[in-house]
Amino acid sequence: MAETSYDFLAIERKWQARWERDETYRAVDDDPRPKYYVLEMLPYPSGDLHVGHAKNYTLGDAVARMMRMQGYDVLHPMGWDAFGLPAENAAIQRGVHPAPWTESNIANMKRQIRLMGTGYDWRREIATCFPEYYHWNQWIFLQLYKQGLAYKREAPVNWCPVDMTVLANEQAEGGVCWRCGSPVERRNLSQWFFKITAYADRLLDDLALLEGWPERIRTMQRNWIGRSEGVTFAFAVENNDARLSVFTTRIDTVFGVTYMAISAEHSALDAIVTKKHRQSVKEFVDSLKSKSELERTSLMEKDGIFTGAYAINPLSHERVPIFVTNYVLAEYGTGAVMGVPAHDERDFEFARKHGLPIAQVILPPGTAAEAPLDAPYLDEGRLIASGDFTGMSSQRARSALADRLVALGLGERTVNFKIRDWLISRQRYWGTPIPIVYCDEHGETPVPEDELPVVLPSDVRITGEGSPLAHVPEFVNARCPKCGGPARRETDTMDTFVESSWYYLRYCDPRNSAEPWQRRITNNWMPVDQYIGGAEHAVLHLLYSRFFYKFFHDEGWVSGETEPFTRLFNQGMLLRFGEKMSKSRGNVLGIDETVERYGVDAMRLFLLYATPPEDTMEWTEEGINGRVRFVNRAWRACEPFVERAAGVSIAELPSAADAEEKALLRAVHAAIKSAIDETTSRRFHFNTTIARLDEYVNGLTGLAQRNPESTVLAYAVHVFPLVVAPFAPHLAEELWERMGHRASIHMERYPQPDPHALAVEEITLVVQVNGKIRARVQAEPGLNEATAFELAMGQPGVVAQIDGKQIRKRIYVPDKLLNLVVS
């Protein structure tokens, strides 16, 4: 039967073309409707999309469509995080220039995203590799520079030997490169940084504002920022002018110090090491030179070597040996720590190994005497053997000791952060050029704003060795903006996380060539109401974006909220054959083949249906087939009735003549209610909504067989495309059009759940005796306790259980349950 077979390929193509022609999903800048900004993290144009990507975009699309149909002016844009290493690696491996490689990938991915039926406002598309975009990246750099928040300094940095570039701290978490997973090395290089540490306190405090974020992401950011309060004070070095500054959060253990540990890169090391130990210390330090942070702190055994020098504890005046160690890092704190073996795990291990004394100074609560320790005691307690401070609690002692150090002028209370400045230099080609030139006379000089953008030259040789830009004389040779004399251009490019830290603002005003965005327009759209993406960006992109937004706020370029993303939703992963899709695993399922084989609507429905969106889900052949069946069933249930449906108003609830009609009306409105509830609660568990849609279609199919003339059936058919539209947008459009509607269904209002349709005429009263179910009684809703009790006593099963016992208590949950407690 030709007219009842659903030609998804033709119909889906037809509507995708129509939406594009009509710009159905454009967001209107000045519009009386309330705004809603829904955004999925912008993708890197790697070339091909698979169904894993589709999972991300489908959820955002369903949310955008639900909100649009509920009367919001929805901004739902898409673009490309187009700078980055894969383009350059392709150039090295295959000799293709990054620009055309990236552009053809974008073209292909854009085609695939359209195939997924997602409703984006393509007029706002951006690609970060175009000068029109990175112009403003450079401009933002200059503003940060002006405020002293962009600066260059020499520092030990993370170097990825595979990607041949340096990495920010967040990008080398756990000692491996975030991109390629290879262990990073340490190198001393002069590099550009953004001073994110200046915002550490605010980034931490404002986490409290982010109630719409998953708690674990907030916790991860809190840990990453790593604020700790403590004391910074100095140890003098015996027979030496050098002083060793240390930071500790446990000043209450200061009388337990039995050694000092300093990093191999400590600036005072040369000055304090004694002649006798110079050679062995040098050998130890040299052996550590190329070792990464990961190797030093995690893989290698805690080790160190005596310097021959002694430090004097400023409070106990004790003399303790100074060790160079592999586990104290120059970049953390002051590069020196006090060793308290009795109350610190690492110190305990170290002391054991080197035969250092273990002096207990904190007594666990409830213990009286000092007992030999076979493990360090890490918690708080009462101080012993601590001079004037003996007998105090840890807490009191910390305060008193800090006061003492401050009073003696030996130290101060300080706050230490784990977070470090954001290293943005990359020795690579495919990125935003840093707008700085070096003049012999004027040194480091920013490129004037009116000379932006500093355009990336296209004629380069990309070999994978060294910075490609350094070998392009036309690029390197520049004029000094101050004196016009010869100058050398900076050849590092920016970390691609810079571009993605503000792209959500550019979507608001994407074609502005005079400024990065117009405040009037961003004020209308920002902040992003719902941000959707994976958890892997918890401390990278999401932290950088928050930092940028606060800076923009301080500069007055954005107003209102100080956070860019009001709500954040973390999508779960999509697995196939138990593993994440990747080329190397050979389990990638492409968009094109999926869409051709099953249809987009079926794919979308499956991705939303299989699990709640935050859970990891497994792609299965059986699962997608189930949704293909659903689409076909829905079509067969509705299509033969479109004409009759068109003649029935959806504004009025028809009256049901029998139980089956009544049940169908319930199913219709239960589906509507579920869709609206899942959207407004921001829970987005559309898997349950689609289950209600199954029941809806089951109801249609059943009634169509038994009573094809039913008005209720015609009504339910008429409403169906509206209810299913956010999830299966093509099927919805086609049915809607066949019902004679001219405008896109996606501009219609979503139906409201009708309480009359949802009301039940009969309830099942559960009767329990002592909490065990003994009977189920059908009854009219609204019965009172006395009536319920009467009904219950008419049940032989209940009476038998009570038999001669006394009813102690009755619990009645109206229209649901009666529990009789007997004994």
Next chain:
RNA sequence: GGGGAAGUGGCGGAACGGUAGACGCAGCCGCCUCAAAAGCGGCCGGGCAAAACUCGUGUGGGUUCAAAUCCCACCUUCCCCA
């Protein structure tokens, strides 16, 4: 080692103090068909031939009239941080 999340039929999941297993998948039976596929209808946690009954939400306790749901301990898995 610390922190977090989660353990429910053969499978994905639903229920989030009040009828456990909605809905789908797989399986089984029937109708249709020469037959198959598709479609349509039905069954589908365990024990019992069946009803009655009874046991069932990782394990063991607890709170409650009532626990998959709340609390405690343990086991397992996954994710973060050391």
